[in-house]
Amino acid sequence: MNYEPIKKPDIGTLSVKPNLSDYKKLRQDFRWEDIRRELDGLKGGGLNIAHEVIDRHIKTALKDKTALLWEGKEGESEKYTFNDLYKLTNRFANVLGGLGVKKGERVFTYMDRTPELYVCLIGALKAGAVVGPLFSAFGPDAVKDRLKDSKAKVLVTIPRLVKTVHEILGDLPDLEKIIIVNRRKRPYELKALEIKYEELMDVALDAFETVKTTNEDFAIMHYTSGTTGKPKGAAHVHQAVMGHYATARYVLDLHPDDIYWCTADPGWVTGTSYGIFGPWSNGISQVVYEGGFSANHWYSVIEKYKVTVWYTAPTAIRMLMKAGESVVQKYNLKSLRYICSVGEPLNPEAVLWSLRVLGLSFHDNWWQTETGCIQIANYPVQDIKPGSMGRPFLGVTAAILDENCEKEMPPGKEGNLALKSGWPSMFRTYWNKEELYKSRFKGQWYITGDRARMDEDGYFWFVGRADDVINTAGHLVGPFEVESALIEHPAVAEAGAIGIPDPIAMEVIKAFVSLKDGYTPSEELKRDIKNFARKKLAALACPREIEFLPGLPKTRSGKIMRRLLKARELGLPEGDTSTLED
Numbered sequence: 235m236n237y238e239p240i241k242k243p244d245i246g247t248l249s250v251k252p253n254l255s256d257y258k259k260l261r262q263d264f265r266w267e268d269i270r271r272e273l274d275g276l277k278g279g280g281l282n283i284a285h286e287v288i289d290r291h292i293k294t295a296l297k298d299k300t301a302l303l304w305e306g307k308e309g310e311s312e313k314y315t316f317n318d319l320y321k322l323t324n325r326f327a328n329v330l331g332g333l334g335v336k337k338g339e340r341v342f343t344y345m346d347r348t349p350e351l352y353v354c355l356i357g358a359l360k361a362g363a364v365v366g367p368l369f370s371a372f373g374p375d376a377v378k379d380r381l382k383d384s385k386a387k388v389l390v391t392i393p394r395l396v397k398t399v400h401e402i403l404g405d406l407p408d409l410e411k412i413i414i415v416n417r418r419k420r421p422y423e424l425k426a427l428e429i430k431y432e433e434l435m436d437v438a439l440d441a442f443e444t445v446k447t448t449n450e451d452f453a454i455m456h457y458t459s460g461t462t463g464k465p466k467g468a469a470h471v472h473q474a475v476m477g478h479y480a481t482a483r484y485v486l487d488l489h490p491d492d493i494y495w496c497t498a499d500p501g502w503v504t505g506t507s508y509g510i511f512g513p514w515s516n517g518i519s520q521v522v523y524e525g526g527f528s529a530n531h532w533y534s535v536i537e538k539y540k541v542t543v544w545y546t547a548p549t550a551i552r553m554l555m556k557a558g559e560s561v562v563q564k565y566n567l568k569s570l571r572y573i574c575s576v577g578e579p580l581n582p583e584a585v586l587w588s589l590r591v592l593g594l595s596f597h598d599n600w601w602q603t604e605t606g607c608i609q610i611a612n613y614p615v616q617d618i619k620p621g622s623m624g625r626p627f628l629g630v631t632a633a634i635l636d637e638n639c640e641k642e643m644p645p646g647k648e649g650n651l652a653l654k655s656g657w658p659s660m661f662r663t664y665w666n667k668e669e670l671y672k673s674r675f676k677g678q679w680y681i682t683g684d685r686a687r688m689d690e691d692g693y694f695w696f697v698g699r700a701d702d703v704i705n706t707a708g709h710l711v712g713p714f715e716v717e718s719a720l721i722e723h724p725a726v727a728e729a730g731a732i733g734i735p736d737p738i739a740m741e742v743i744k745a746f747v748s749l750k751d752g753y754t755p756s757e758e759l760k761r762d763i764k765n766f767a768r769k770k771l772a773a774l775a776c777p778r779e780i781e782f783l784p785g786l787p788k789t790r791s792g793k794i795m796r797r798l799l800k801a802r803e804l805g806l807p808e809g810d811t812s813t814l815e816d
């Protein structure tokens with residue numbers, strides 16, 4: 235499928251000049267050492283993420299700038315300056331010190347997106363702990379696996395989730411304290427191991443000297459989304475902040491006057507790298523919305539806070555598309571100037587939709603929990619080729635390797651997407667899985683597990699996860715291509731394509747489709763969708779079978795779980811479903 239490129243804007247006409255003005259030149263001149271010099275560092279020590287995102291601003295005019303604009307799910311609004319966060323995070327670091335938390339010990343959070351979550355994560359980094367944010371919609375098994383694997387010593391949670399934690403306490407011998415944040419002051423009686431956040435914070439001091447961390451000390455661990463199997467704990471070090479800082483500036487194009495909104499929850503890497511560290515290390519004001527997805531709420535957040543830069547995910551964009559254009563018309567979204575997407579392949583149709591409906595194109599970018607920061611991206615000053623992830627970030631070398639991950643493939647050829655090791659935010663291990671970690675490297679290359687190709691202009695095109703690629707009659711077909719064609723059909727909201735065994739072709743393609751509101755499944759609609767796909771796709775890539783589902787199985791971070799579609803289709807065990815959405 236070929237789409238006309240969306241032409242880059244004429245820089246002269248832009249009221250805000252992009253931070254990245256000349257990709258080729260900046261790529262040549264870019265040095266990670268220069269980025270390090272723009273950051274502060276601890277006195278006599280290395281980097282500490284908390285110091286770079288909050289403390290260093292206290293010495294500057296940013297001290298009284300609004301850092302956090304919080305919109306609660308019960309309609310509350312609160313504002314916090316960098317100085318407010320400085321004091322609160324110092325207090326929480328003192329609280330942890332008082333509980334005997336030492337450098338390198340794990341402090342986990344399991345709570346909603348309230349200001350306390352941000353205070354606790356940053357305060358714990360100051361205390362030298364390794365933080366582990368858990369998504370508040372996780373059930374007991376997901377929480378148990380992660381707390382057990384990481385041997386977390388302290389957990390911060392909220393009354394609503396305590397029951398889940400107590401169900402699994404018997405399996406968590408390393409957990410010493412549970413801190414209960416009760417911001418809405420619900421009646422609450424403490425149980426075993428529990429202490430009250432508010433009481434501890436009331437008596438904690440505002441001053442704290444950040445624990446001396448080195449660049450290479452562990453700072454944060456994130457479990458992967460579990461799309462392809464059991465989630466792995468990717469551990470990152472303090473110097474990762476160099477990556478967050480640089481990419482927030484050059485890819486998300488953050489400027490001092492921006493109001494930025496990242497919709498991801500800090501339980502996933504996007505919600506910390508770009509929902510905390512990237513924007514705040516650049517001194518940017520950001521919105522946090524506690525509530526979940528709803529087209530009306532989301533648009534009203536943009537309108538109310540006059541959001542200028544918005545970072546979201548394909549699954550949300552598809553839901554906004556499904557909600558329709560009439561909802562968009564109800565809101566004034568004119569403040570938006572730059573919009574980006576990550577997490578899954580962004581179907582070309584979504585880029586064209588946003589251009590038509592919002593007057594702006596979504597800029598897709600690619601990275602993983604493991605890479606810690608954006609690696610491949612579309613930039614404000616380049617043409618967008620709808621369906622492409624864009625080009626490597628300034629300090630990053632990406633390549634397509636052959637089947638054995640040895641030789642680089644020429645442009646146009648599909649293969650394994652690999653990155654040259656050595657960028658600062660790269661993960662340093664999979665927690666307790668060092669062998670698995672090592673297996674992801676071959677020579678100088680980190681093998682991403684995704685398949686892609688690069689075109690003559692150096693743009694990268696996602697084909698599929700290595701595990702999801704379909705082998706039909708000796709040809710490899712990526713599900714993304716099939717799904718993107720299907721969702722162009724007016725009735726189709728979402729699609730997931732898998733390979734099913736076939737005696738002749740080895741595999742043929744089966745697509746699962748969920749329909750937009752107002753459409754009902756029928757044999758006729760199936761035929762119509764198949765015919766539609768035939769016009770868009772090569773014969774081999776056309777789905778042989780279509781099945782309608784009310785919704786597709788997804789991870790809680792919104793990724794289509796093709797492995798589950800396949801297991802269910804073939805009657806095989808479902809494997810790890812701890813991140814499966816309800």
Ligand code: ATP
Pocket residue numbers: 458459460461462463464465466575576577578579580598599600601602603604623682683684696698699791793
């Ligand atoms: P697991 O590793 O547990 O199976 P996961 O790979 O989904 O889960 P994440 O680290 O959250 O966990 O996601 C990274 C993956 O998401 C990438 O390897 C890629 O497959 C997909 N992805 C992210 N952004 C994009 C994008 N812009 N285009 C295509 N795919 C993307």
Ligand code: MG
Pocket residue numbers: 458462602683
């Ligand atoms: Mg992965």
